[in-house]
Amino acid sequence: MRDNIGVTDSVRDLYQGFREPAVIRGLAAQIRHKASQLPEPLYIMEVCGGHTHTIMKYGIQQLLPDNLHFVHGPGCPVCIMPKERIDHAIILAQTEDVILVTLGDMIRVPGSRMSLAECRANGGSVMPVYDPMDVIEIAKQNPHQKVVYFAIGFETTTPMTAVLVQQARRLQLTNLCFHINHVLVPPAMEAVMADSMTRVNAFIGPSHVSVITGAKIYQPIVQHYQIPVVVAGFEPVDVLESVNMLVDLVLGGKPALQTQYTRAVSFQGNEVAQACIHEIFEVRETFNWRGLGNIPRSALQLRPQYADMDAEILFQQQLPSACVPDHKACRCGDILRGLASPPDCKVFGKACQPSRPMGSCMVSSEGACNAYYRYAGFHIEPQEH
Numbered sequence: 001m002r003d004n005i006g007v008t009d010s011v012r013d014l015y016q017g018f019r020e021p022a023v024i025r026g027l028a029a030q031i032r033h034k035a036s037q038l039p040e041p042l043y044i045m046e047v048c049g050g051h052t053h054t055i056m057k058y059g060i061q062q063l064l065p066d067n068l069h070f071v072h073g074p075g076c077p078v079c080i081m082p083k084e085r086i087d088h089a090i091i092l093a094q095t096e097d098v099i100l101v102t103l104g105d106m107i108r109v110p111g112s113r114m115s116l117a118e119c120r121a122n123g124g125s126v127m128p129v130y131d132p133m134d135v136i137e138i139a140k141q142n143p144h145q146k147v148v149y150f151a152i153g154f155e156t157t158t159p160m161t162a163v164l165v166q167q168a169r170r171l172q173l174t175n176l177c178f179h180i181n182h183v184l185v186p187p188a189m190e191a192v193m194a195d196s197m198t199r200v201n202a203f204i205g206p207s208h209v210s211v212i213t214g215a216k217i218y219q220p221i222v223q224h225y226q227i228p229v230v231v232a233g234f235e236p237v238d239v240l241e242s243v244n245m246l247v248d249l250v251l252g253g254k255p256a257l258q259t260q261y262t263r264a265v266s267f268q269g270n271e272v273a274q275a276c277i278h279e280i281f282e283v284r285e286t287f288n289w290r291g292l293g294n295i296p297r298s299a300l301q302l303r304p305q306y307a308d309m310d311a312e313i314l315f316q317q318q319l320p321s322a323c324v325p326d327h328k329a330c331r332c333g334d335i336l337r338g339l340a341s342p343p344d345c346k347v348f349g350k351a352c353q354p355s356r357p358m359g360s361c362m363v364s365s366e367g368a369c370n371a372y373y374r375y376a377g378f379h380i381e382p383q384e385h
Helices: 002-017 021-035 049-057 083-093 116-121 134-141 158-170 185-194 207-213 215-225 236-252 271-280 304-309 332-336 368-375
Strands: 042-046 068-072 098-103 126-129 146-153 176-182 202-205 229-231 257-259 281-283 286-289 293-296 300-302
Touching: 021 236, 042 049, 042 236, 049 068, 049 236, 049 368, 083 098, 083 116, 083 146, 083 176, 098 134, 116 126, 126 134, 134 146, 134 158, 134 176, 146 158, 158 176, 158 271, 158 304, 176 300, 176 304, 185 215, 185 293, 202 207, 202 215, 202 236, 207 215, 207 271, 215 229, 215 257, 229 236, 271 281, 300 304, 332 368
Parallel strands: 042 068, 042 202, 098 126, 098 146, 146 176, 202 229, 229 257
Antiparallel strands: 281 300, 286 293
16 A cells, blocks of 8 residues: 555656746746747647647746747647548437447537437437446447447557457457548648648647657658757646757758657657557548648558458448538637637627537537636626627
8 A cells, every 4th residue: 555655656746846936937938038039930830639739728828039939739639530431420329229329528529410418318329338338348248239430540549449359359349440531740740731821830749649650650751841940748847848848959050850758758769559559440531630630641541451440441322522611600620720729709708608619629528619618817707798
């Protein structure tokens, strides 16, 4: 018991160190001093929604000088999911003898007509889970129904889905299949940089993704666009250290890839997980990202030898292929491209709130709109009548 307490205290002390006010103020002062020498403003896109929430929660933008700006990117797998993919899930949930299983964050994301939560309220068979391994038990307990796992996520969660496919094959669970929506970070970064309207000239790379892939996946971005990338941890000191490193790289005139989060991220990454992913998945020719449009080779699909477990093949007659546009009043697309901030949207905090989201950026706990609503003083209380 005492050992457990000691471990807990050590972990708590570690993270308190990464939130130490004196360290944060000292780093911010260093950055302000160096940033005065920058030849042009630095627009830093944080690709991960976890970084967005750290920046907003701890008021990091307010600590930085006026020539350093955070730009919120497409770093939330729920936020970038287009409406037609949500429609697929809803159609499957409404199909006789089908149980649609997905992660809890997906439940309230609006499709073209409704969300999965509304689908379930109307009788659709929707089962949210927080541990993907529960899918195996659900399939075992419902042998006479088709269980479809609506798999989402960046490279971080892809190995888990790959293991589920392996397990389903090994256990001969012929009633379990997969609707794959795993997307890849580097092509999205490429799409941001290829946009003629972008102002982004530096990236904070996502850490959880990089634990799996290794920092190496960002090297082509650095080389092609001659901009710096620093892979960062999630604590406020992590983010500020990463900004400090980015400023140093710009002042040095040598764009490079560096890793601040060395306590978890290596250059090569988790090669066992990478091999598992490669065994189960191949790259799609194209995938539609909410806000970014169709991006070539930016998502994964099951390899042909797993076609009997691919819901998009098994139910292809029922699943529409056409893209569905977002609500005209919602600016999630512009926010995900780094061309707008949540307060720029006319419905933000008014018609669009976490309790009744119009767009995916307000739904997810990693979404930029959700972060602004929670931390930036944009919460709008209902008026008394």
